[in-house]
Amino acid sequence: MAVSTTPPDTAAKTDPPSRRPTWPSVALALIRTGPVLMLVAVIAVAGTLSPVFLTTRNLGNVLAQTAVIAILAIAQLLVIVTRGIDLSVGSTIALAAVVGALTFEAVASTPLVVLAMLGTGLAVGLVNGTGLVWGRLPHPFIVTLATLSVAHGLALWLAGGQPHRGMPDIVQQIGGGSIGWLPYSAFLVAALALAVLFLTTRVVWGRWIYAVGGNPEGARRSAIPVNGVLISVYALSGLFAGIAAIVTSGRLNAGSPTFGELAELDAIAAVVIGGASFLGGRGTVGNALVGAFMIGVIRNAMNLMNVDAFIQPIVIGVVILVAVELDVVRGALERRFRVMRAVQS
Secondary structure, eight states: OOOOOOOOOOOOOOOOOOOOOOHHHHHHHHHHTHHHHHHHHHHHHHHHHOTTTTSHHHHHHHHHHHHHHHHHHHHHHHHHHTTOOOOOHHHHHHHHHHHHHHHHHHHOOHHHHHHHHHHHHHHHHHHHHHHHHHTTOSOHHHHHHHHHHHHHHHHHHHHTTSOEEOOOHHHHHHHHOEETTEEHHHHHHHHHHHHHHHHHHHSHHHHHHHHHHHOHHHHHHTTOOHHHHHHHHHHHHHHHHHHHHHHHHHHHTEEOTTTTTTHHHHHHHHHHHTTOOTTSSOOOHHHHHHHHHHHHHHHHHHHHTTOOTTTHHHHHHHHHHHHHHHHHHHHHHHHHHHHHHHHHO
16 A cells, blocks of 8 residues: 655744734824823813812803804814804804894894804805905915904994894704703714715715815816815805804803804814824814814913913914924824834734
């Protein structure tokens, strides 16, 4: 009987490639969570300096005080992603609030008041978008600066320079109501954030926004409706300013031409702190909210520690400068670690 002398299969079995993340990948993950880590650090410092800060009542105050900035920041993010800017949102809040108050005085109809405020915001946004696109202006700074002045003047003229008291009960509930220590406005912010997150990640329109901001000329060559995208983004920014007007008016039960002063700067600062780039094509809804809450936490902490009101804007300005500089450093490190990860893979 012949015995087979064929050796068994001795082919070397290669081990499956390691799925462990390399240290450049870990570094990239840490860099991308930079805004969140900054917020956690600010909360920790505030909680250490003031024992009142981490109480549920005060956290509810922070959420309520930050709601308007957060709403504006969500929409401002989309504008900045397209390499734009909207300076008119603060004045739009004032104009929408005044229009809502005057509508309530005239007809006392909740649906009409809400529609009037939302419609006012949307109208200003459409003026910004169409003025930029059809007017072929070199930069949105110009048209939004103009509408800032026009909206502010209209608010003063319509209101006679005075606040008008009274808002529907539902508007007051949205702006000033709460479930326990959680304000209704926080739920509104969460709903708007989830809606915009869905639009930017699951809808083609969202991909168009980032494409237009990342490479406008390339977007045109790819048959993306750049003009339509820009108009829609500014219209959405105006609409969100109308929503912010509802929150502000409801909280104060009034419509005033002084509402929303410098709110546009807070919104822009929140988006920048969150890591969005004025060069376009970069930024996330979550990080924009992080930036908004960072501003709210810092302001609340300074109030609890009785920091002079004249010093507070200086502190906020320094925070913005530091955040922008950190964003520059973060971008450089991210590029370096991406190259290192590509070499190791």
